[in-house]
Amino acid sequence: MVKSINLIYISLSGNTESFVKRLKAYLEGKTDLPVKLLNVKDLVKDQADYFAMSDYFVAFLPTYLEGGNGLDSGDVEILTTPLRDFLAFSDNYRYCYGIVGSGNKNFNNQYCLTAKQYAKQFGFPMLDDFELRGLLDDVERIGDKVLSLFKEPHTVSNV
Numbered sequence: 001m002v003k004s005i006n007l008i009y010i011s012l013s014g015n016t017e018s019f020v021k022r023l024k025a026y027l028e029g030k031t032d033l034p035v036k037l038l039n040v041k042d043l044v045k046d047q048a049d050y051f052a053m054s055d056y057f058v059a060f061l062p063t064y065l066e067g068g069n070g071l072d073s074g075d076v077e078i079l080t081t082p083l084r085d086f087l088a089f090s091d092n093y094r095y096c097y098g099i100v101g102s103g104n105k106n107f108n109n110q111y112c113l114t115a116k117q118y119a120k121q122f123g124f125p126m127l128d129d130f131e132l133r134g135l136l137d138d139v140e141r142i143g144d145k146v147l148s149l150f151k152e153p154h155t156v157s158n159v
């Protein structure tokens, strides 16, 4: 039984946070389920505040890579590793319906690369992507996908 729509993300310069806040408002107009947001950056760095999830969630991840071109170099994640650690903690990834990547298309092959890496590592789908703060279209498209995941009784294969 789904009790809430949980959106777990990391945001360093505020773009992803802006997107998930607009997504929350959109979802609240479409469902009576409470929409809960968690920025893992707000959890302390030594993981003492990490906790085991027992509810399903969707993850949101901007891309921060260390230089390179995303082909033969530049696939090393910087700054966003707390989300990876949170997903690994207590096997929380088992409750993740999927991940939405974000980034800047000027980065070409590196656009949203880290979300693709997480999907491969943890075995959940990459649901969608958006650029920077995302447009209204992105909020509506991704919001409808999120809603359908939480509305239909659903288990992910790796739980």
Ligand SMILES: Cc1cc2nc3c(=O)[nH]c(=O)nc-3n(C[C@H](O)[C@H](O)[C@H](O)COP(=O)(O)O)c2cc1C
Binding pocket: 010, 011, 012, 013, 014, 015, 016, 017, 062, 063, 064, 065, 102, 103, 104, 105, 107, 110, 111, 112, 113, 131, 132, 133
């Ligand atoms: C140091 C740095 C590296 C970045 N590297 C990438 C990248 O490799 N690929 C990409 O798509 N976007 C890249 N971006 C763009 C960010 O993903 C984008 O600005 C995103 O919206 C930031 O989200 P936030 O404001 O929630 O932290 C980079 C930005 C910075 C500042």
